[in-house]
Amino acid sequence: LPGLIVLDTGKDFSTFGQLVILILLQCGGLGIMTMSTMFAFLVGKRISLRQRLIMQESLNQFSIGGLVRLAKYILIFTAVIEVVGAIILFFCWQKIYSPLQALYLAVFHSISAFCNAGFSLFSDSIMRYKGDLIINLTFVVLIILGGIGFLVLLELFQYGKNGALSLHAKLALKISLILILIGFIIIFFIESNNPSTLGDLNFPEKIYGSIFQSVTARTAGFNTIHIGSMQNATLFLIIILMFIGASPSSTGGGI
Template identity: 40%
Template sequence: MHSTKSARRHLSPPIVIAGSFLLLIILGTLLLKLPVATTQPITWTDALFTATSATTVTGLSVFDIGTTLTLFGQIVLLILIQFGGIGLMTFAVAILMMFGRKVGMQNRIYIQESFNEQSIGGMVKLVRRILLFVVIAEGLAICLLAVYWSADFGWGKGIYYSIFHVISAFNNAGFSLFPDNLIQFAGDPVVIFILSSLFIVGGIGFVVVTDICTKKSFRKWTLHTKMMISGTLLINAVATLVLLILEYHNPHTIGNFSFAKKLLVSYFQAVSPRTAGFNAVTIGDMEDSSLLFTMFLMFIGGGSASTASGIKLTTFIVVIFATIHYIRGIPEPHLFGKSIKIDVLIRSLAITTLSIFVVMGSLFLLTITEKLPLLALAVEVFSAFGTVGLSVGITADFSDIGKVLLCIVMFIGRIGPLTVFFLLLKKRKESYHFPYDQVHTG
């Protein structure tokens, strides 16, 4: 018993975080393979793929969720999405608090690592705030959407559809019970704004939401919060304009819509790739330029300590501003009157570099295992890494090897490439340094 506790104590946070996701995926696979979970038999590979996609809140699917999964299967999917989005460790700490148990130091460290917090203090309070925010945000959205959808589907289906899509949206999963995802609601501002508000807030990050709620003044917000809010507003506005221009005359997407509807759908398709995965148009019908731009948005992703993935918006901003400041001859990048530490810059460069290797490496392997168009494969890979779920409709055509490769990419995208490499490579501290020498670059 003592040795078990001692071993548990020495488990690093990356191992525990990765292990919690793996545990959810395994349990989800077993549950989805049960006959009671599906209307028709599915393979073990498809069960694994679906469980991985739900746990990593991706949304890629090899079959139609609404018709293939039974009510039991859909509830399993929802639980995986909720636990995967918020984090299993968060729920574990919540259960301890619920039963009046003391939250130990090790559990606080795990929570700190999960939400990338600098200090270990206030972790229990942070968990309380997160869970309260989740309950309020999802509860309010479910009520609003249920009232609206009850007119079309009746109260029973209206409530259930609302619960499913709200949980899927808030956790940036992108799973839908409708065969065409949300295409039938392309011109419906109520559905579009309720669901988009959920995945934008969920993708901003719980730490940012907590900071905004506790500090009413913009000047008092942390640099991270200022970067996330400003960056989100800017990138969403630019992405909406870009997609509106690129798709304006495309008759297969928004070309035949009124200007108001074009703007609405462009907005939705601009915010969804970071990293919600819902679609109001058929992704395969979009222009190649729009698909490339969408892949760029999927690669950036949302915020740290959120339900989103990708390299994260703050990572992208740090790298961009560091480059701009270097070109201008400014030795230390700064934003909003605050300097950015060199270790943050190096971490951002490491995340970006490793992410490029993961995406390009997996894309290279898929070009060997799958006989599918390169652009279509690229969309799937970027979507899997960003845990987005947008697809040009080829996911079901992947071989078993291809599906497993995508599962690995989704897993890496959710827990982060740095976490994966920390697991594979032992960190060591050097108490010495070698002499400097000139290296020619650029």
């Protein structure tokens, strides 16, 4: 789900079309097998052995034991994170838009950010909010939580019980942090004097923009500064970050 579009999602699609896009990106973020498991729960259907084997492969598990419970955790984590994100965005936007419109925008962008989809109902992505700390931070946290992987989220949730993280979780967290820091530093220093991107912004906005682009480049596709105006070195960095992508069993793609 890279967020690449040939039509303006907010202007060229009806509300129904936008809802279809929202459902599709939610399915893509969770994975088809997790979604099918959810529907099986709702109708009270048993999960077959074949479905469990497919889930085992899609979630990178070594055995089929506990897969249904894992799918339940994934659905719960997703619902809680997206609802919290939507609530925060709603309170940011309810000062600007009507309550119903603010709620719609908040839900759409919370799901899009957590699923690392990059779809926005604003024509300029998130560029109009490049100076808003809360909106920037909310998007960044949603993208990171979606990108580190459901298995890592589960381990973090159970950290107090188990007392230790697996090698996979440690690698996912450390590499994500390293890539974000490297991307932030390079983008900040290369683009700080570019008047078409960060050059005309104040210092806090330069920090917000650099961190946001470092996080979103790997998996999501949102932007708060103009991508086409970036220096070639920055674009090359973004290509590398996109190629690396997100962690296994996450809502994002990559190697």
